[in-house]
Amino acid sequence: MIQAIIFDYGGTIDTNSLHWSEVLWEGYQYAQVPVSKEEFRTSYVFAERALARHPYIKPEHNMLDLLRIKIDLETGDLTSRNVWQCAEDERTKKNEEIAQYCYQYVLNVLKVARPVIAQLAETYPLVLVSNFYGNIETILADFKLEYFKHIVESAVVGIRKPDPQIFQLGVEALRKVTGKSESELPSSDILVVGDSFSKDIVPATKIGCKTVWIKGIGWGNEEIDESIPTHIINNIKDLPSVVD
Numbered sequence: 256m257i258q259a260i261i262f263d264y265g266g267t268i269d270t271n272s273l274h275w276s277e278v279l280w281e282g283y284q285y286a287q288v289p290v291s292k293e294e295f296r297t298s299y300v301f302a303e304r305a306l307a308r309h310p311y312i313k314p315e316h317n318m319l320d321l322l323r324i325k326i327d328l329e330t331g332d333l334t335s336r337n338v339w340q341c342a343e344d345e346r347t348k349k350n351e352e353i354a355q356y357c358y359q360y361v362l363n364v365l366k367v368a369r370p371v372i373a374q375l376a377e378t379y380p381l382v383l384v385s386n387f388y389g390n391i392e393t394i395l396a397d398f399k400l401e402y403f404k405h406i407v408e409s410a411v412v413g414i415r416k417p418d419p420q421i422f423q424l425g426v427e428a429l430r431k432v433t434g435k436s437e438s439e440l441p442s443s444d445i446l447v448v449g450d451s452f453s454k455d456i457v458p459a460t461k462i463g464c465k466t467v468w469i470k471g472i473g474w475g476n477e478e479i480d481e482s483i484p485t486h487i488i489n490n491i492k493d494l495p496s497v498v499d
Contacts, residue, residue, distance in 0.1 A: 272471025
C-alpha cells in the first residue's frame, strides 16, 4: 500500500520526461541557431559541468534566470570553439529567444503536471528529491508548486543522484513529517516518481521503494531493464491511475 510519494523535479515535473537537452535543442532550432545537435550536446555538457563547479546559480534565481545563465554558458562555448560565428549582440538576442521558448515549454507542461501533483497532495504526503542548483524553492514558488512537505536538493545536502543515499534522505524526511516510524512507514510503502531510469528508478529500488518511471526521451546512454520499475507510464497525467 502506498502511503507517501517522492518526486524528482527536473525532467519529471517540468518537462514530462523529455530530457532537458532535448528541450533546449528545440529552443535552438526555434531560434535558428546554425549548429549541429552533436555540437550543441558538447556545449550542453560543458555548461552542466560549469554549473556544477561554480555557483553561477543563486538561491533567488527563478527558472527564467537559470535558463538565461545556462544558455549563455552553452552559446559562449559554441562561439569560443568557433562552432557558431556571430556578433555578440546576435548571440544575446538568440539566447533570449531560446530561454523564452524553453520557459514557455515548462509553463505548458505544468498545465498538465500541476493538477496531478495537487490531486496527489490531497491524499499523500509528498517530498521532492532533486539534483539541483540551490534554487529549487524559488522555482517551486514561481511555478506555484508548493505541495511538498520537504525538499532534498543535491546542492544543499551534498549528495547527488544516482547515490541511493539522497533518496534515503527523502524517505527519512517523510517519516519525520508524518511522525511514523520505519515499521509504520517502510520504504516499500513509498513511491518514487522520476524520468531517469539510472538516476531515479535504480537507486530508489535499491533502498526498497516502489517506483514509477515516466518513460520519455532521455540522454540516450542508459542501459534499461524494464522489469525493474514497479510501473512504467509515458505521461505524468497517467500517474494517478497507477498510484491508486
